[in-house]
Every structure is written in C-alpha cells, then in structure tokens.
Amino acid sequence: MIKVLAMKLLSFLLFFILSFNCLALTTVTTTGKQKPDDASHDYFINLLRLALIVTSEEYGNAIIRTVPHPGQERVIKLLAMGAFYDVAWTGTSIARDTQLHKVPYPLFRGGLGWRGMVIRRDNQQRFSSIKSIKDLKGTIACQGSHWPDADILEHNGITVYRVGHFDAMLQMIVLKRCDFLPLSIFEGEAELALVQQSFPELMFSQELILRYPLTMHFFVNLEKAQLAKRINQGLEKLHASGELSRYMQTHPLTKNAFPLSKFGNAQVLELINPESQEPNPYTFKWPNKK
Incomplete structure (x- = not known):
C-alpha cells in the first residue's frame, strides 16, 4: 500500500514538474517605440515575436516585454552592459559588432x-x-x-x-x-x-x-549567445518557409517597396561604406535595368 502511494506521489510530482516547465516562460526585454508614430517598431517587434514562436518547441515559450526607448546610443550602451534590454535592432558597424553579439540574419535582407x-x-x-x-x-x-x-x-x-x-x-x-x-x-x-x-x-x-552596403540586425549582450542563436534560427526558419517574404510583402512598413523590379529604372548612386561588410547570403538582389 505504501509502495503504491509512493508511486502515485512520484507520478504526481513528475506531472507537476512537467506542467510547470510547459508553463514556464522566458521574458525577452526590448525597446518600446521611439515616438508615438514609430512605423518601424511594429515591424521589428513582431518579427522578433515570430522568430521566438517558431523556436518555442526547442527553447520553450517566450514573451516580449518592452521598456521605454532612451535613444539609440543609450540603448546600445545599456545592452552592452547587460542592463534593462535583452535585444535591440540597429544598423551594423564595427563598433557595434565588437560591443554586442550580432544575430547574423539581416532584417531588411540587406x-x-x-x-x-x-x-x-x-x-x-x-x-x-x-x-x-x-x-x-x-x-x-x-x-x-x-x-x-x-x-x-x-x-x-x-x-x-x-x-x-x-x-x-x-x-x-x-x-x-x-x-x-x-x-x-x-x-x-x-x-x-x-x-x-x-x-x-x-x-x-x-x-x-x-x-551602399549596410545591414540591420538584432543585437544581444555578448553573454547571451544562446538567445542570439535562437533568434537567428527562428529567422532562418521563417526565411526557409517563405513566411518572412510574405511578412515583408504585406507589412505596412515594407510592403510599398514591392515588387523590387519597379526600381529597375531608378538612377542609382553607389556609395562606399568605409567599414566594408561581408556579403550576406540572404541579401536581396538589386533589380536589373528594364
């Protein structure tokens, strides 16, 4: 009888632990809007949310929390310190790539x-x-x-x-x-x-x-390589499934750029980025002249 009760108690404890793990959430903190009419914030925060959702089976569920945006330079400093923010998005540079851990996937695809x-x-x-x-x-x-x-x-x-x-x-x-x-x-x-x-x-x-060569990326603190890995895996999954392309072509921020072929006859001036960047395999190709 005691043995049966012990087995039942063990089963209950295992069920409780598993249930608790399923309900446990990772909180990912990022920036709020820079201004009330910030058109880009919704694009990036929902892209981050999608990347976390498609990786939830491997890494667990996650929720996003936003805190006020103190300005780009301050965000980068706080992120490098490991204070307030877990992730932010910004254009890349040698200094930022050194201070922070860059998620490789380019958010505007180059x-x-x-x-x-x-x-x-x-x-x-x-x-x-x-x-x-x-x-x-x-x-x-x-x-x-x-x-x-x-x-x-x-x-x-x-x-x-x-x-x-x-x-x-x-x-x-x-x-x-x-x-x-x-x-x-x-x-x-x-x-x-x-x-x-x-x-x-x-x-x-x-x-x-x-x-000119310049890409936008998610960045995390140098000590949060696992979070960077998760976000990049999520973005690559979204890319492979075609969901990221659909997202860009339908989101209010980016949809006006499509189809890219309409830029085929634009006058293009090529500028040099003194901080040369390596080619990214996910970068869009500029349309040929019509």
Whole structure:
C-alpha cells in the first residue's frame, strides 16, 4: 500500500514538474517605440515575436516585454552592459559588432543601405537631375546623430547635418537647413506617411537611390549567445518557409517597396561604406535595368 502511494506521489510530482516547465516562460526585454508614430517598431517587434514562436518547441515559450526607448546610443550602451534590454535592432558597424553579439540574419535582407530620399516637393526637379555623387555634393543631408549612415555619407564627400530625432530632421528639411533625408526603400514611405499631415511640403522620392552596403540586425549582450542563436534560427526558419517574404510583402512598413523590379529604372548612386561588410547570403538582389 505504501509502495503504491509512493508511486502515485512520484507520478504526481513528475506531472507537476512537467506542467510547470510547459508553463514556464522566458521574458525577452526590448525597446518600446521611439515616438508615438514609430512605423518601424511594429515591424521589428513582431518579427522578433515570430522568430521566438517558431523556436518555442526547442527553447520553450517566450514573451516580449518592452521598456521605454532612451535613444539609440543609450540603448546600445545599456545592452552592452547587460542592463534593462535583452535585444535591440540597429544598423551594423564595427563598433557595434565588437560591443554586442550580432544575430547574423539581416532584417531588411540587406536593404537598409538602399536609400530613397525625403525631400521638399518643390525640390523634386533638382533631385531628378542628379546623375552623380559630384552633383549631390552641393546638397546637405539630414541624418540621425548616431546613425552609421552619417559616417558613410561624409566619407563619400556629402555634407551631413546630424539631428537627434526623426521629426526634427523633417523640420530641418522644411526650414531648408537640410535638402534631403535618406531612408531605406523598405521604411521611408511608411515613416513619412504617418506624419504627412504635419509635413505636407515633403515627399519620399525614389527616382534617385543611394546604395551602399549596410545591414540591420538584432543585437544581444555578448553573454547571451544562446538567445542570439535562437533568434537567428527562428529567422532562418521563417526565411526557409517563405513566411518572412510574405511578412515583408504585406507589412505596412515594407510592403510599398514591392515588387523590387519597379526600381529597375531608378538612377542609382553607389556609395562606399568605409567599414566594408561581408556579403550576406540572404541579401536581396538589386533589380536589373528594364
């Protein structure tokens, strides 16, 4: 009798432990929106969520928690310290690749450095006539204070006005302190659309494309290699199943860039990234001239 009770108790304990493990959740903390009308936040946070979901069988369930965004430079510092954040997304650079653990899969599939331009509508003809980097050197670009792009543009001889916030960059263009704001073709149209009422003088032009090697990635603390591995496995699974392509082609942030063939006749200026990047097998191919 005692033996039977002991076996039943053991079975109950095993069931309890297994049930507890099934219910146990990993909490992954990332950044909240930089501003209320942040078009890109939903794209990246839901892509992260999908990567965690498709790897839940191997790694267990996970939930995402967001905490306020203190600015890009501060996020990177806190992530490197292992404070507040488990994961963040940003453009890659040698410094960031050294400070943090980069998840290899490129989030815009290599298209972060494919840049259309926010310009004033009354400046459209001027930009339509630009055929070389030399022509562009008479203009001033607005860029984020800590964006890797600012260094790339300056390296190519383009004057850059560094600004801390997105809306402030747009205001600088309206005030004619800047002439253009280069944004990825995968985000520019949607980002501007959210604030278009406040900036009716502006448009996102894609007749002239600046193209340079630059990729966007998830980054984690150097001591969280397992989390980086999980996220990358999830992104590769989404890629292999075709779900990631469907996501990009339907998400409000990125859908306007498709089909990529529409850029076949755009005027493309190739810029040099002084921090040369290795080719990534998941990068989109730029469309051939029509």
